[in-house]
Amino acid sequence: MTLLTDEQLANIAHDYFLSKLNIAEISKKYNLSRYLIAKAIDEAENKGIVKISIYQSPKRAQNLERKFQSLFDLKEVYILEDKETKNQDNEMIVNFAAKQIQNYITSANVVGLTWGTLLRDIIDDFSTETRPDLTVVQLLGQVVNASKRKQPLIQHAADKFNAKSLTFPAPLYAIDPGLVKKIQQEPYYQYIEKYFSKLDLVFASIGTMQSLESGQFFMDYYADKLFTGIKKNQLAGIIFGRPYDIKGRFYSPIEPHISGISLSDILAVPDRFVIVKNRFKEDALLGALRSGVITHLITTSGIAERVLRKNEAL
Secondary structure (H helix, E strand, O other), X not given: OXXXXXXXXXXXXXXXXXXXXXXXXXXXXXXXXXXXXXXHHHHHHHOOOOOOOOOOOOOEOHHHHHXXXXXXXXXXXXXXXXXXXXXXXXXXXXXXXXXXHHHHHOOOOEXXXXXXXXXXXXXXXXXXXXXXXXXXXXXXXXXXXXXXXXXXXXXXXXXXXXXXXXXXXXXOEOOOHXXXXXXXXXXXXXXXXXXXXXXXXXXXXXXXXXXXXXOHHHHHHHHHHHOOOOOXXXXXXXXXXXXXXXXXXXXXXXXXXXXXXXXXXXXXXXXEEEEOOOOOOHHHHHHHHHHOOOOEEEEEHHHHHHHHHHXXXX
């Protein structure tokens, strides 16, 4: 089988596993014997070109789900029982979130999101569809110190559905509120803003102050000016670009410095999914839950139990 390249092995495997051609049909297509086609399929698996996984619905902690739904007035809560390892937890959360969110996207016309590694992983796990009636909208500008990627997240999500996309080419924060006002006067902002009031669904992850502090450029040029008069340890987390404390109170002085969707428009979106898989974000999650910005939560039982303990302690 050394005569076939990895690309040829991938093409044969694609025809067999995804296009559902039988070995006789593939043999005729590539003018190779049935024996060689069967060997090619085996080699594609052995080389890792083909990876087969069997999806099993994760167990859900229903008692915890009911507690969260009651405590925090949530529409839906998905709390998944922890697996044996962190990697298994991460894979479980991503796979489950992708399926749940995609179910909601089926009946949506306008979907909004921000940025983040977790969101990219979830989008990667979406099944490809064709939805020309769907528009994916970037809700906020980009963090100045964000690393470059080959493809913008908004475009990546839109490509999964062969849908339209609207990017937001502006910085997330501006020291001068006047710059934000000027951006709001630009035709591209006014065009995107019309979609903010049409959003059917948004999904996001939660950040922490540590995640902002990991960007040296932000710390050198923005942090002190944007967070004047407040200690960083008073802020529990960041969601939709907005810092808040553990009681769910947003840090309002930053609002004029944010480029993108307003908090009132976010709160008007009927379905607001938040996914949390980092077990050290219990403060951030508790504050976000208390803020009222979340309607649908996906997390693990370990994280949920830590949040409940923190909530009782406070």
